[in-house]
Amino acid sequence: MSAPSGRLALVTGASGYIGGRLVPQLLAAGYRVRCLARTPEKLRDQPWRDRVEVVRGDVVSGEGLAEALSGADVAYYLVHSMSGGKDFVRTDAEGARRFAEAAGQAGTGRIVYLGGLAPEGTELSEHMASREEVGRILLEASVPAVVLRAAVILGSGSASFEMLRHLTERLPAMTTPRWVRSRVQPIAVRDVLRLLVRADELPEGTNRTFDIGGPEVLSYAEMIQRFATVAGLAKRLIVPVPVLSPGLSSLWVGLITPVPPSVARPLVESLRHDAVMAENDLARELPDERRLGFDEAVRLALRRIDEDRVDTRWSSAAWPSAPSDPLPSDPDWTGGSLYTDRRARYVDGSPESLWRVIEGIGGDRGWYSWPLAWAARGWIDLAVGGVGPRRGRRDPERLRVGDSLDFWRVEEIIPGELLRLRAEMRLPGPAWLELRVARLEGRTVYCQRALFHPRGLAGHLYWKAVTPFHGIVFGSMASNIAARAEEDAEVTAGT
Structure with a gap:
């Protein structure tokens, strides 16, 4: 039958x-x-x-x-x-x-x-x-x-x-x-x-x-x-x-x-x-x-x-975020305080070369910024019952909405333009990381935005405690991604 x-x-x-x-x-x-x-x-x-x-x-x-x-x-x-x-x-x-x-x-x-x-x-x-x-x-x-x-x-x-x-x-x-x-x-x-x-x-x-x-x-x-x-x-x-x-x-x-x-x-x-x-x-x-x-x-x-x-x-x-949590792209932030860290770098290369670097981030390639710091953050998360640093990627080259990416989750992806990640580590509030390709006066620009919505006093104290390290972690991340995109553009041009 x-x-x-x-x-x-x-x-x-x-x-x-x-x-x-x-x-x-x-x-x-x-x-x-x-x-x-x-x-x-x-x-x-x-x-x-x-x-x-x-x-x-x-x-x-x-x-x-x-x-x-x-x-x-x-x-x-x-x-x-x-x-x-x-x-x-x-x-x-x-x-x-x-x-x-x-x-x-x-x-x-x-x-x-x-x-x-x-x-x-x-x-x-x-x-x-x-x-x-x-x-x-x-x-x-x-x-x-x-x-x-x-x-x-x-x-x-x-x-x-x-x-x-x-x-x-x-x-x-x-x-x-x-x-x-x-x-x-x-x-x-x-x-x-x-x-x-x-x-x-x-x-x-x-x-x-x-x-x-x-x-x-x-x-x-x-x-x-x-x-x-x-x-x-x-x-x-x-x-x-x-x-x-x-x-x-x-x-x-x-x-x-x-x-x-x-x-x-x-x-x-x-x-x-x-x-x-x-x-x-x-x-x-x-x-x-x-x-x-x-x-x-x-x-x-x-x-x-x-x-x-x-x-x-x-x-x-696994996608532990609550449906009621507003997204950082909402025109009006309805969830209260929102902390942000913005970085931008010009890239001497094509938007396509920059996007390849962005979409290939995480897993074995890492996060282009202080590997020990990212690893330590992952191990701390694991110690308090979070997902930890080892989940890696489903595919080394391509991402899709819903993919896990180390201790992040792909929440939005517009090919060639935007990758938005939502943190799945244990934090006193939801956090996002946006990586974007832009054009300004005919030049390629890498735009990076970290967002954190604190919950309670613990959330505000957490952001204050980690802010001094943002210049090192997020700043070097932006510079290294731009540099890697330029290297990839040179390799592509040479072939």
């Missing part, structure tokens, strides 16, 4: 790691696709944007759900508070209930949800328990639900894969917590996506969970050693120790890998117990091609990283 072409599929979480990859798979399978997004602007630069319908809405508030679900044959629920928060358990449950109720009222034929794989009868972490509860809420609703449960997902850009990759690459020898002995059944991301699409082929009325996984069961320590072999690295020395709690483990992971402690903790907690399929019924319901083994999945993921073809990343889903 196959799903008829032209069915309408609603995708929530389309700006996230799985959702962003599922949309083109559904389109390729012949579905019409609609996306529900709290911030539709985040999807603007996706290569598939002009082929889908986007509805502004939110599963927790219920805004836009009726419109998004209207006429939907299948709805993919890919929403989860990975980075937590004070009330994430309640928020996740409330979002699932509202979504299920709205789907029932809209006459949606099926809900498909991707949850986590956990053994029955085991005390689960708060995050894993929350994902299980979301699955139960959807299964108990009036609309039939298919809940797929997966353990570690292997794919370029996934948080699980980046954690595994960087631990292996950066630590020839490591003392590790006991969870490295846990048995895991990892699965390639391309297999997860195929099964999500094919879940709509199940018989009408199917309402149950299915465990999904790859063909092998490995301990996390074995995954590290197998990864090292595939990557051409020497065998790693692993010494398990009993003293690292999940909290300490997540801090350790945050220091070594790009995954900050807030995201690493639920990943680590999910490894405290075995994550192995208890059944493989979906393979009988939907016979298909062989699922990829661990080595092949790792090899494909590394190849995409080497070729700079990482379509989505785990960090794409």
